[in-house]
Amino acid sequence: MKxxxxxxxxxxxxxxxxxxxxxxxxxxxxxxxQIQILDNPLIQKxxxxxxxxxxxxxxxxxxxxxxxxxxAADYSVWGPNVYGFRLTNLILHALNSMxxxxxxxxxxxxxxxxxxxxxxxxxxxxxxxxxxxxxxxxYVLASLFLLGTFMCHLKFRETxxxxxxxxxxxxxxxxxxxxxxxxxxxxxxxxxxxxxxKRSRSAKLAKEHLFFFLIALLMGIVFILxxxxxxxxxxxxxxxxxxxxxxxxxxxxxRFMLLALLPVQQSFMYDVIWEGxxxxxxxxxxxxxxxxxxxFKKRREYREFNFWISWFFIFLTPxxxxxxxxxxxxxxxxxxxxxxxxxxxxxxxSWARSKPKSFLLKGIASLxxxxxxxxxxxxxxxxxxxxxxxxxxxxxxxxxxxxxxxxHFGMAIEWSNQGxxxxxxxxxxxSLRTPIRPGSYDKVxxxxxxxxxxxxxxxxxxxxxxxxxAESEKAIYHIDLGxxxxxxxxxEEAINANLKAIEMGFQEPDAYNNLGLxxxxxxxxxxxxxxxxxxxxxxxxxxxAFRNLAVLAKDExxx
Numbered sequence: 001m002k003x004x005x006x007x008x009x010x011x012x013x014x015x016x017x018x019x020x021x022x023x024x025x026x027x028x029x030x031x032x033x034q035i036q037i038l039d040n041p042l043i044q045k046x047x048x049x050x051x052x053x054x055x056x057x058x059x060x061x062x063x064x065x066x067x068x069x070x071x072a073a074d075y076s077v078w079g080p081n082v083y084g085f086r087l088t089n090l091i092l093h094a095l096n097s098m099x100x101x102x103x104x105x106x107x108x109x110x111x112x113x114x115x116x117x118x119x120x121x122x123x124x125x126x127x128x129x130x131x132x133x134x135x136x137x138x139y140v141l142a143s144l145f146l147l148g149t150f151m152c153h154l155k156f157r158e159t160x161x162x163x164x165x166x167x168x169x170x171x172x173x174x175x176x177x178x179x180x181x182x183x184x185x186x187x188x189x190x191x192x193x194x195x196x197x198k199r200s201r202s203a204k205l206a207k208e209h210l211f212f213f214l215i216a217l218l219m220g221i222v223f224i225l226x227x228x229x230x231x232x233x234x235x236x237x238x239x240x241x242x243x244x245x246x247x248x249x250x251x252x253x254x255r256f257m258l259l260a261l262l263p264v265q266q267s268f269m270y271d272v273i274w275e276g277x278x279x280x281x282x283x284x285x286x287x288x289x290x291x292x293x294x295x296f297k298k299r300r301e302y303r304e305f306n307f308w309i310s311w312f313f314i315f316l317t318p319x320x321x322x323x324x325x326x327x328x329x330x331x332x333x334x335x336x337x338x339x340x341x342x343x344x345x346x347x348x349x350s351w352a353r354s355k356p357k358s359f360l361l362k363g364i365a366s367l368x369x370x371x372x373x374x375x376x377x378x379x380x381x382x383x384x385x386x387x388x389x390x391x392x393x394x395x396x397x398x399x400x401x402x403x404x405x406x407x408h409f410g411m412a413i414e415w416s417n418q419g420x421x422x423x424x425x426x427x428x429x430x431s432l433r434t435p436i437r438p439g440s441y442d443k444v445x446x447x448x449x450x451x452x453x454x455x456x457x458x459x460x461x462x463x464x465x466x467x468x469x470a471e472s473e474k475a476i477y478h479i480d481l482g483x484x485x486x487x488x489x490x491x492e493e494a495i496n497a498n499l500k501a502i503e504m505g506f507q508e509p510d511a512y513n514n515l516g517l518x519x520x521x522x523x524x525x526x527x528x529x530x531x532x533x534x535x536x537x538x539x540x541x542x543x544x545a546f547r548n549l550a551v552l553a554k555d556e557x558x559x
Contacts, residue, residue, distance in 0.1 A: 004111065005101075005102070005105055005111070008101060008111070008115050009098045009101050009102060010098070012094075012097050012098050012101050012115070012118050012119060012122060013094045013095070013097065013098040014094075015097075015119065015122060015123070016090075016093055016094035016097045016098075016122040016123070017090060017091070017094045019122070019123055019377070019380070019381075020090055020093075020131060020132075020384065021090070022384070023086060023090070023131070023132050023384055023387065024083055024086045024087060024090065025083070026082070026086065026132060026387055026388055026389075027082055027389065027390070028082050028085075028134065029132075029133055029134070029135070029387070029390050029393065030390050030413070032060075032133075032135035033133075033134050033135050035060065036060060036071070036135050037071055037075075037080075037085065037134060037135070038080060040071075042054065042059070042068065042072070043068060043071040043072040043075050044072075044075055045072070045075075045076075046072050046073065046075075046076045050072065051065075051069065054068045054069060054072075058225070058226040058229045058230075060230065061226055061227050061229060061230030062138075062180075062223075062226050062227070063177075063180060063219075063222050063223065063226040064138050064177065064178060064179060064180070065177050066141065066174055066177040066178040067137055067138040067141055067142075067178050067179065070088065070137065070141060070178075071085070071137075074088055082134075085134045086132070086134065088137070089131055089132070089134060089137055089140055090131065092137070092140045092141055092144055093122070093127065093130075093131050093140050094122070095144055096121070096140065096143050096144055096147060097118050097119075097121055097122035098118075099144070099147045099148070099151070100117070100118045100121055100147060100338065101114055101115065101118035102151070103147060103150060103151055103154075104117060104118065104342070106151065106154055107154070109342075109345075112366075112369075113342075113345045113349070116345070116369050116373070117338070117341045117342050117345055119373055120337075120341045120372070120373065120376065121337060121338055121341065123373065123376055123377045123380050124260075124263070124337055124341075124376050124380065125263040125266060125330075125376060125379045125380045125383050126259060126260060126263055126266070126330040126331075126333045126334070126337060127330075127334060127337070127380070128266075128330065128380055128383045128384055128387065129268065129329065129330040129331045130330070130331040130334045132384065132387045133331070133387070136331045138178050138179035139179060139331050139332075139334045139335075140334065141178045141179070142175045142176075142178040142179035142181075142182045143175075143334060143335050145171045145172070145174040145175035145178060145182070146171075146172075146175045146182055146185055146335065148167075148171040149168055149171040149172045149175060149185060150185070150188070150189070150192075152164045152165075152167045152168035152171060153168050153189050153192070156168055157193070157197060169211075169212075172185060172186075172212065172215070173215065176215065176216070176219045180219045180220065180222060180223035180226075181223070181318045181319065182219075183216035183217075183219050183220050183223075183318060184216075184314050184315050184317055184318055185212070185216070186209050186212035186213045186215075186216050187314050187317075188310070188311060188314055188315070189209060189212065190209050191307060191310045191311075191314070192307060193208070193209075195303055195304075195306060195307045195310075196303075196307065220318075247278070247281035247282070247284075247285060248281065248327075249320050250281070250284040250285040250287070250288040251280070251281055251284040252320060252327055252328060253284075253288065253313065253316065253320070254284050254287070254288070255270075255328060256316055256328070256332070256333060256336070257312075257340065259328075259330070259333065260312075260333055260336070260337055260340050261340070263376070263379055263383075264379075265400055266330060266383055266400075267396065267397050267400035267401050268329075268330075268393055268394075268396070268397040268401075269329070269397050269401045269404045269406055269407055270328040270329070270400075270401055270404070271401045271402070271403045271404055295309070301350075302346075302347075302350065304342075304346040304349075304350075305343050305346040305347050305350070308338075308339045308340070308342040308343035308346060309339060309340070309343045310339070311336070311338060311339030311342075311343075312336045312337075312338075312339030312340045312343065313336075313339075315335045315336040315339070316332065316333075316336050319332045325404060325405065325435075325436065348365070352365070390410075390414060391414050391418075394407070394410045394411045394414055395411070397410070397411075398411050403434060404434065405431050405434040405435075405436045405440075408427045408428070408430040408431035408434065409427070409428070409431040409443070409444060409447070411427045412424045412425075412426075412427035412428045412431065412444075412447060412451075413447060415427060416447070416450070416451050416454070421451050421454060421455050424447075424451050425448065425451055425452075428444050428447060428448045428451070431444050432444055440471070440472075441467075441468075441471045442467075442468040442469070442471035442472040442474070442477075443468075445464045445465065445467040445468035445471060446464075446465070446468045446477065446480075448464040449461045449462075449464035449465045449468065449480065452464060453484070458484055458487060458488050459488075461484055462481065462484050462485070465477050465480055465481050465484070466481075469481075473504075474504075475500075475501040475502075475504040475505065475506035476501070476506070478497045478498070478500045478501035478504070478506075479497070479498065479501045479506060479510065479511055479514065481493075481494075481497040482494045482495075482497035482498040482501070482511075482514050482515075482518070483514060485497060486514070486517065486518050486521065491518050491521055491522050494514075494518045495515065495518050495519070495522075498511055498512075498514050498515040498518070499515070502515075507538060508538065509535035509536070509538045509539040509542040509544075509545060510535075510544075511535075512531045512532070512534040512535035512538070512545070513531070513532065513535045513542070513544050513545050513548065515531040516528040516529070516530075516531035516532040516535065516545070516548055517548065519531060520548075520552065525552060528548075528552060529549065529552055532545045532548050532549045532552070533545075533549070536549075
């Protein structure tokens with residue numbers, strides 16, 4: 001039996017790898033890959049100072065040092081070659097699929113259901129996003145540690161050996177440091193002990209898992225602090241408050257369930273907007289309450305199903321309180337999908353046990369499983385090609401989520417990169433009509449300014465930058481204003497803009513170099529030389545300042 005299990009586990013790994021190997025050549029997706037990987041100096045060198053920075057600071061509104069370390073490890077081997085990053089993601093996913101089969105067999109799941117559920121996990125269409133999008137690696141990487149934690153928990157309960165207890169803690173900590181949303185795991189462990197080990201004394205159960213819950217709570221606080229450092233979890237422009245959030249949650253849960261069971265009309269982003277009539281949300285809430293009540297009443301009859309459906313809901317819980325525009329994504333289903341697939345299998349087994357055994361029933365079950373796998377596999381295959389280029393992905397997203405801010409904003413950048421400036425401006429204006437949190441439209445105005453600049457419309461470019469500063473004042477916008485004012489000969493305003501950026505703490509050589517150029521255009525050579533020297537003081541190798549000083553020295557009448 002062990003030999004069969006080993007062969008099937010290897011087969012699952014190879015299937016996962018071969019099925020998606022064509023995605024290894026796909027380029028980086030510029031949405032977050034650009035800032036988190038290509039433009040991130042922290043991952044471009046493996047060193048102790050960089051490791052300390054990963055552990056000691058928030059990055060991009062997140063705290064995920066192990067995920068950052070994995071990027072740094074990839075970069076040290078492959079450089080900025082996307083192939084290596086994609087290879088790591090694919091290997092992690094294949095390992096998760098193989099480990100999942102081993103976990104099911106350890107839980108005494110029969111060979112065929114375990115093999116089927118592991119293949120569903122490996123090839124399901126919702127797995128495309130966390131598998132292909134390198135910036136979503138934290139979900140794939142954390143899942144490896146979470147599945148390891150659960151396996152160690154099973155071994156610890158079976159043997160009582162401290163080594164498994166220690167490994168359980170270490171793998172859980174690693175999962176949290178890869179993705180703080182892993183904090184839901186202690187509740188899974190508690191439910192498992194209650195359902196499978198029949199440890200019904202709630203006080204004793206809580207005490208046994210208290211340490212895990214405290215660690216999870218601590219990481220939850222860290223997650224919120226990290227998000228707030230980038231302006232998340234702030235008041236939202238949507239007409240959404242706690243009462244509406246309460247009604248949205250069951251609706252979102254049903255949408256997640258439908259997406260997992262019938263993955264049609266998949267999108268990189270989804271429109272989740274609170275809008276009437278309220279009866280839709282009341283029906284969703286009522287249906288959820290009825291389901292929970294019924295399953296609780298039948299908890300002995302549907303013991304296995306209750307555990308796996310709890311797995312599905314518990315792993316989704318941390319994302320339910322995100323802003324509505326960010327609450328529904330395929331990547332959030334990476335781990336919850338396990339619970340839904342095994343829940344379906346346990347329901348089928350319960351039904352099959354009530355029927356007389358027959359070859360016909362086994363044949364129907366086998367045929368149905370094959371059809372499901374073929375359907376999901378074919379859907380995944382087609383969906384993977386949507387990610388072949390950023391333009392294809394954003395075009396698909398815009399069709400399916402036309403009311404989402406990022407759909408229009410991302411498409412505008414793509415049109416701009418292709419030189420289609422009028423189309424870019426059209427999408428930017430559309431993105432201004434979509435609701436996002438206050439102070440976030442500055443990015444739209446910033447890109448709008450760049451597009452106008454590329455068109456040669458400097459006055460409109462200036463106007464857009466002023467709007468960006470009105471939304472959220474930033475030093476870089478003042479630097480860009482200085483460049484524009486200089487270009488159209490408004491030198492005093494250019495000087496004031498650069499000085500304002502410096503006053504706001506923008507201590508980069510470009511600010512002083514730009515200041516020097518403007519002083520020179522005014523004929524103030526002394527201040528120009530002083531500004532160039534300041535640029536060189538900040539960066540002794542700044543070539544622009546060297547050249548500008550040389551030109552200044554050759555001038556016939558320096559001050």
